[in-house]
Amino acid sequence: MATNRTFTMLKPDSIEKGNIGAILEKITTSGFRIVAMKMTQLSTANCEEFYAIHSERPFFGELITYMTRGAIVAAILEKENAVEDFRALIGATNPADAAEGTIRKLYADSMGENAVHGSDSNENAEIEGNFHFSGREQF
Numbered sequence: 001m002a003t004n005r006t007f008t009m010l011k012p013d014s015i016e017k018g019n020i021g022a023i024l025e026k027i028t029t030s031g032f033r034i035v036a037m038k039m040t041q042l043s044t045a046n047c048e049e050f051y052a053i054h055s056e057r058p059f060f061g062e063l064i065t066y067m068t069r070g071a072i073v074a075a076i077l078e079k080e081n082a083v084e085d086f087r088a089l090i091g092a093t094n095p096a097d098a099a100e101g102t103i104r105k106l107y108a109d110s111m112g113e114n115a116v117h118g119s120d121s122n123e124n125a126e127i128e129g130n131f132h133f134s135g136r137e138q139f
C-alpha cells in the first residue's frame with residue numbers, strides 16, 4: 001500500500017446510530033477517496049488480533065465487547081498525507097477533547113465509544129488494510 005493511504009473503521013456505535021452516510025460524506029468532502037470498503041462484523045478472535053497492542057490495557061475487554069457487538073464499515077482511504085490528515089479529521093480519542101468539526105466531536109459519545117478508527121502510521125495503515133482486505137482484491 002502506498003504511503004498516501006490510510007485505513008478506517010466506522011465502529012458499531014456509528015452503524016447503530018445511523019451515521020454511516022454522514023460520516024462517509026464528511027470523509028469524502030474532506031478530500032479522501034474511498035479505495036476499498038466493506039460492511040462486516042469482527043469476530044472476537046479477529047478483533048483481539050487487530051487490537052493486540054492494547055491487550056494489557058485495563059479497557060481491553062470493554063474494547064473487544066464494543067467492537068464485536070455489531071457491524072462495522074472498514075475502508076481504505078487515499079489522499080496526500082492520508083494518515084496524519086485523517087487523524088486530524090477524526091479528532092482526539094476522547095470526544096470531549098476533540099476539536100470542533102471533527103468526526104469524534106460530531107458523532108462520538110465517549111472515550112470507549114468513539115465512532116471511528118484511524119491508523120496511526122503508514123506502517124499500521126498497510127498492516128490494517130491488509131488485515132481487512134485480502135490480496136486477491138485489486139485496488
Ligand code: ATP
Nearest residue numbers: 059062063092093111112113114116117118119120
Ligand atoms: P483508534 O485506534 O480506534 O483510532 P486511537 O488511536 O485514538 O483510536 P488508541 O489509544 O489506539 O486510540 O485506543 C484504541 C481504542 O481503544 C480507542 O479508540 C477507544 O475506543 C479505546 N480506548 C482507548 N483508551 C480507552 C480508555 N481509557 N477507556 C476506554 N476505551 C479506551
Ligand code: MG
Nearest residue numbers: 117118119120
Ligand atoms: Mg489507535
